[in-house]
Amino acid sequence: MPLFVGIDVSSKNLDACLMDGMGETLATQTVTNNLPGASELRDAILQHAEADDTIQIAMEATSVYSWHPAMFFHEDPELKQRRTKVFTLNPKLVRNFKKAYAEMDKTDPKDAWVIADRLRFGRLPKSVIQSEQYLALQRLTRMRYHLIQSLTREQQVFLNHLFFKFSAFNLEVDTPVFGHAITEFLLEAYSLDEIAQMPLEDLAMYLQTKGHGRFSDPEDLAASIQKAARSSYRLSKCVEDSIDLVLGSSIEIIRHLKRQIKDLDKAIARVLDGIPNTLQTIPGIGPVSCAGILAEIGDIERFDDQAAIAKFAGLFWPRHQSGDFEADDKMLARTGNRYLRYYLVEAANLVRRHEPEYRAFYQKKYREVHKHSHKRALVLTARKLVRLIDALLRNDQIYAPKKKVTR
Incomplete structure (x- = not known):
């Protein structure tokens, strides 16, 4: 008979519910969320498990708090x-199940009971427990995702303040704002009048000097x-000085984020070298997309x-x-791994620029709607x-444009 263990995780405690295959609660226990506490809970699980029982343990993916106990139970020799x-489990999966x-x-004990009962019902998603090699790569790629989001937000903040000072810049200047x-x-914090009269x-x-000679004209x-x-609105000296300070601070933040992203890219490439794969044989997919x-x-x-x-x-x-009705418009699911979705979409954007088959597919889908x-x-x-x-990945196969994949 299977033994189901639901664990409600917090930063301080692990609240566990041990349940048999009939839904009867065998035991409940609260331990500290640390190594001694997890060891105590493991002993309790083994004590209640019969010799021929299969053991399944589940907990919600609660920020960073669930990672250590999940890895402990996954790697423990006795449990192995x-x-x-x-x-x-995705907390949304448990929350929707609890509505029944x-x-x-x-309460934490009730939540542990619900997790155990959800585990008993089966039809579970794939476990996200991975080897340390993939986990090390995941920490780097997720941090890079976080920095990219921060960079995008900071660039928008910069553009908003740039409009205050230089309202006609984007209308008249045809060059990237964030170039060196x-x-x-x-x-330099020149005033608009100083720029116009320079x-x-x-x-x-x-x-040309700051751009290292890259401008053609x-x-x-x-x-x-x-x-x-000359075309921009004018600000008072008081407001302009404040905007100059904000723009300078924003530029320094943007540069710092870009440096951090470069450092992460180097670290990602080093870790990726130790993971054999063939994804980089696809035109357009580089180390970062492959690693993500x-x-x-x-x-x-x-x-x-x-x-x-x-x-x-x-x-x-x-x-x-429903009945004879079949919806023509289908919404993209609002669930799933957002990091994997992000890197897949980024990779698709690169591949369609390099690979004719994907470029033609993209253009076809682009023309279908307005x-x-x-x-x-x-x-x-x-x-x-x-x-x-x-x-x-499944066939360890190198990409060949004219060769159909076998699966």
Whole structure:
């Protein structure tokens, strides 16, 4: 008979409920969320498990608090001998299941009971417990995702404040705002009148020097900046000084984030070298995209097929049917691993630029609708890419454009 163990995890405690296959509670226990506490709970689990019992342990993926106990139970030698399975469940899965029990109290022991009962019902998602090699890569790629989101937000903050000072900049200047030359120029904190009256040759030489000679026509760029300065709204000296300070601070934050991302990219490439794979044979997929995908998928044998990977990433569209009605518009699922989805979509955007088959597919999907064309086409391209990734990883196969994959 199986033994089901539901654990409600907090930063301080592990509240456990041990349940048999008939749904009867065998024991409850609260231990400290540390190594001695987890060891005590392991002993209690083994004590209640009969010799031929299968053991399944589940807990919610509660931020960082569930990782250590999940890895402890997964790696413990005594539990391994009993072929124990450890699951970390999406809290949304448990929350929706709990709705079936009307008016149930919200307490840690009750939550542990619900987790054990959900475990007893089966049909569980793939466990996210992975080997240390994939986990090390995952920490790096998830941190990179976090820094990219922070960089995007900070760049938007910068652009908002730039409009206060230089309202016509984006209208007149056709060059990236976050290039080294432009950010260096904005750090000088010139007033709009000073920029407008600056000798054109001096401004062009400054931009060419800071841009390391990359501008094909620095005088034309300088002229467009001066035109933007003349066309922009004017601020009072008090407000302009404040905006200059904010812009300078924002530029330094952006540069710091970019340096951190570069350092992470180097670390990601080093760890990735120790994980054999063939994903980088796909045109457009580099070390970062490859690492982000591998870190979340882990061992490909955890998934039955490519559809399971797509569902794990949230790249699927649930069917909506009732009677004779069949919905034509299907919404993308709002569940799944957002990190894997992010790296798959980023990889699809790169692959469609390098691979004719994926470029043609993207363009076909882009033309099908008039609303959110790019986003929709890119997500569908990512879904198509999942099939290729599954085949290459499962078969240890190198990508060949003219060769059909075997799965």
